[in-house]
Amino acid sequence: MCIRARGSGRAPSRGMNDLVDFLRVDANEASKRVALDYALGLTASRDGRRIFVVRPTLIDALLELTRDRALATDAFAALINLAAEDETRAIMSTCDCAERLVDSLTTSNDSAFDACRCSSNFTRSEDGAREFVRLFREGRKFHDVVDEFCDDRRSSRESSTTDYFVWILANVTQIDEGRRLVLDKTRKILQRLLPFIDFSRSSHSRRRGVVSMIRNCCFETEYHDWLLGYHVDLLPHLLLPLAGPEEFDEEDMKALPDDLQYLGEDKTREPEADIRKMLLESIMQLCSTKKGRLFVKEKNTYVIIRELHRQEEDASVSRTCESLINLLISDEPEKGMDDLRKVTIPKDVEETFAQEQSISINT
Incomplete structure (x- = not known):
């Protein structure tokens, strides 16, 4: 996430040291506004952002200006741009940026919105x-x-x-x-x-x-018992957005978690494919250990995923459905291979799986 800036991004005639001076909180208000517009312009281009890498004092100055309510929005806009790139984000980590952002997260004015956007890049x-x-x-x-x-x-x-x-x-x-x-x-x-x-x-x-x-x-397998148990009861929350209006026979219906039974003909599924895929991936992670797999199977998860797969139009989600269905209908692996995350997978198979099932954690 980057923000387009008003400034031109051209080098100032008196150099970067003057720019830092003009960005000081106690500088002349008009000069401070011009300097901030210029700094914001710099952050809108890669070449401009590199200046901040070698001059972290500019970042310090921008952080200070976030305290100025009249200038905070533009100061945060520049920081949002800097936090969007790995190189400048790394320099921000050396400038106590995290502390300033955390302090601004829940302020009663518009700074909370800007601090949140910057924090979502920074983290x-x-x-x-x-x-x-x-x-x-x-x-x-x-x-x-x-x-x-x-x-x-x-x-x-x-x-x-x-x-x-x-x-x-x-x-x-x-x-x-x-x-x-x-x-x-x-x-x-x-x-x-x-x-x-x-x-x-x-x-x-x-x-x-x-x-x-x-x-x-869900990657933390040691928490799976707690996540699946009554304290969190995670599985029904993951399955409900994937369930549709389909009716099941009495035996299948009774095997489902209570929240998944008799949903009605107006029940609709999660409309976004990327979210459906992440929900499926979460369930797959819960199936990585034998105890988790058995629990997920016992809750008749298969019938929900089967019906989803029949209706699914997105190819990526459909493939993820198939992977989960294979886990749910396959025989349990032999002793010593109960934890699927600890099983040694041949290199060629691992690379193919990674290409098909790769997930992006960041926004």
């Missing part, structure tokens, strides 16, 4: 995600971020802000520390976010962010 890298997790673990703003996202009373402007909140959580779950933060059994973060899988109450961006976060968390 796309492992270093950025790790910085946020460290600050969240220290208790700074974490519950406020979740509270903001879960608050149904937001206006349309605030709703767009909360759409970005979940991408911060989705991005930090790229790393083990972030997944364990969200899966902390005492915080009940995941349970609070599960209702937002429902497409009748969430935007595409929100649903995609929540499902992406859940899929990432």
Whole structure:
């Protein structure tokens, strides 16, 4: 995500040192505005962004200007552009950027919206995600971020802000520390976010962010018992958006989780193919261990996925359905191969599987 800028991006006649001076919080207001317009113009091009790599003091100056309510929007716009590229994002990590962003996440003015957009870019890298997790673990703003996202009373402007909140959580779950933060059994973060899988109450961006976060968390096999158990009861939440109005015989119906029984003829499936695929991938991760597979099979997941596959028009989702169906109808592997994530796969098979099943964690 980059923002087009008003500035020209040409080199200033008096050099970069003067630009830093003009961007100081205590500089003349008119000069500060001109300098900020110019800096924003620089961030709109790759060559311009490289200047910030060798002069991180410019980033420090932009961070300071986010405190100025009159200039904060443009200062954040420049930072959003810088955070969109790996090289400049790495330099931002050395400038206490994470601390400033976390402090701005839940402010009562428009800075929260801009801080969220910048944070969703900044946390796309492992270093950025790790910085946020460290600050969240220290208790700074974490519950406020979740509270903001879960608050149904937001206006349309605030709703767009909360759409970005979940991408911060989705991005930090790229790393083990972030997944364990969200899966902390005492915080009940995941349970609070599960209702937002429902497409009748969430935007595409929100649903995609929540499902992406859940899929990432499903890589933590040691939490599978908890995720599938009554504390979270994750499987029905994953299956419900994939279920349609189909009727099953009494035996199949009774074998389904309670929330999947007798859905009615007006039941519709998740309309977005990318989200359907991520839901399927989440279930596949839960099937990576024998105990998880047996649980998923016992809940008659097969009949839901079978009907989805019959109706599916997207080729990528259809292939993922087939992979999951193969897991559900196959005999259990021999002893010692119960955990599919620990099975040694031939190199050529692994490469083919990676090409077909690769998933993008970032936004």
